Amino acid sequence: MNNISDTPEKTGECIELKYLVNGDNFTSAGEASVDVKRALRELGFDAAIIRRIAIAMYEGEINMVIHAEGGEATVNIFPDKIEIILADKGPGIADIELAMQEGYSTAPDNIRALGFGAGMGLPNMKRYSDEFDIESVIGEGTTVRMVIYTDKD
Numbered sequence: 837m838n839n840i841s842d843t844p845e846k847t848g849e850c851i852e853l854k855y856l857v858n859g860d861n862f863t864s865a866g867e868a869s870v871d872v873k874r875a876l877r878e879l880g881f882d883a884a885i886i887r888r889i890a891i892a893m894y895e896g897e898i899n900m901v902i903h904a905e906g907g908e909a910t911v912n913i914f915p916d917k918i919e920i921i922l923a924d925k926g927p928g929i930a931d932i933e934l935a936m937q938e939g940y941s942t943a944p945d946n947i948r949a950l951g952f953g954a955g956m957g958l959p960n961m962k963r964y965s966d967e968f969d970i971e972s973v974i975g976e977g978t979t980v981r982m983v984i985y986t987d988k989d
Contacts, residue, residue: 851913859905869893892964896922928974
């Protein structure tokens with residue numbers, strides 16, 4: 837498991853989960869989103885909310901594996917929202933506006949041959965989030981912040 841916390845940290849009303857996403861390892865890509873999905877189910881979140889979070893987070897994990905040799909995923913679980921922060925030290929995104937267009941991809945052919953790199957990662961992350969922010973610096977990395985609001989009391 838990639839969870840770098842032995843147990844979720846409780847900070848006030850927040851539960852924090854942290855994961856290392858291994859680069860170039862498609863076998864383990866998605867483990868963090870599966871673990872988050874399990875944790876949210878145990879906490880009683882709505883299945884539709886869990887689905888949105890799992891899709892957005894999985895797309896981010898795959899992007900970190902394909903483009904950035906991995907990174908770190910932090911998931912902050914609040915009663916009214918889930919915040920996902922994906923940070924990597926990859927090459928950065930030269931043109932974020934272009935990268936956000938459906939179908940645009942810089943994935944190499946060998947990655948596309950595996951069925952990844954269709955250019956839907958960032959658009960899907962935004963589509964399934966209520967708030968979406970991306971910051972990228974060439975040569976330093978990219979940080980994506982997504983927030984999904986919940987109906988949980």
